[in-house]
Amino acid sequence: MIKKPIVAANWKMHKTPQEGIHFISELNNLLLDKEKPSIIFCPPFTSLFHMNEMISDLDISLGAQNVYFENEGAFTGEISINMLKSCGVQYVIIGHSERRHIFNESNKDANKKLHNVLENEIIPILCIGEKLEDRKSNNTSKVLMEQLKDGLAGINKDMMDRIIIAYEPVWAIGTGVNALPDQVEESHAMIRKILLELYDNNLNNNIPILYGGSVKPDNSEDLINTKGVDGFLIGGASLNLEMFSKIIEIVHNKFMR
Ligand code: PGA
Secondary structure, X not given: OOOXXXXXXXXXXXXXXXXXXXXXXXXXXXXXXXXXXXXXXXOOHHHHHHHHHHHOOOOEEEEEOOOOOOOOOOOOOOOOHHHXXXXXXXXXXXXXXXXXXXXXXXXXXXXXXHHHHHHOOOEEEEEEOOOHHHHHOOOHHHHHHHHHHHHOOOOOHHHHOOOEEEEOOHHHOOOOOOOOHHHHHHHHHHHHHHHHHHOOOOOOOOOOEEEEOOOOHHHHHHHHOOOOOOEXXXXXXXXXHHHHHHHHHHHHHHHHO
């Protein structure tokens, strides 16, 4: 059976709740009654509650862009997994490169969040990817290995059945320069190999691996046709109705052929 592809929108710090609702209703009009991939919207925290009310009748899921690893307490400015769940969140992005590089989050932080999310029956989208200097110095596989080994510490095989990985090379995020299909294929194969190594080959080999980094309508056909790509995590192009709906259509066509 063909796995249903995933198209996830990472809105980052864009769109008010009103703008988010408007976007979803317009998208829904465009896609009405059409078969589509699994679509996950990850808006800012402030939009989750209202967007959840809006999508309950639509075939769209909701994700958060971050979470704190403690369940409650004196952690000013943080959001717990229960708060997210009460807003209908089913997915949480963990370890996005902007969290790692702007907010100094480590693999250890990502690991604590991953445990918390999985223990609460929510699906994490764990982001990993190398910086340009890592790629130039041939350290891509070393970096991916470190991010996976430390990020997944203590996560057992059963929990791995409920995880999504997003390969997002840092140099491709928001730059307009996507990784080339060959580079994506190679990195996705590396990730699968590392996962099998970490779990002594005792792992469901169907873990979805998304590609993210400057996905646009004009490169999405080549990228979705790349071996090992199970969908996309999309930033910039997910803010634009025309671009995002076009990508959804391209992804859908590839998997329905
Ligand atoms: P981009 O962002 O599509 O704007 O490159 C991707 C991401 O940050 O997840």
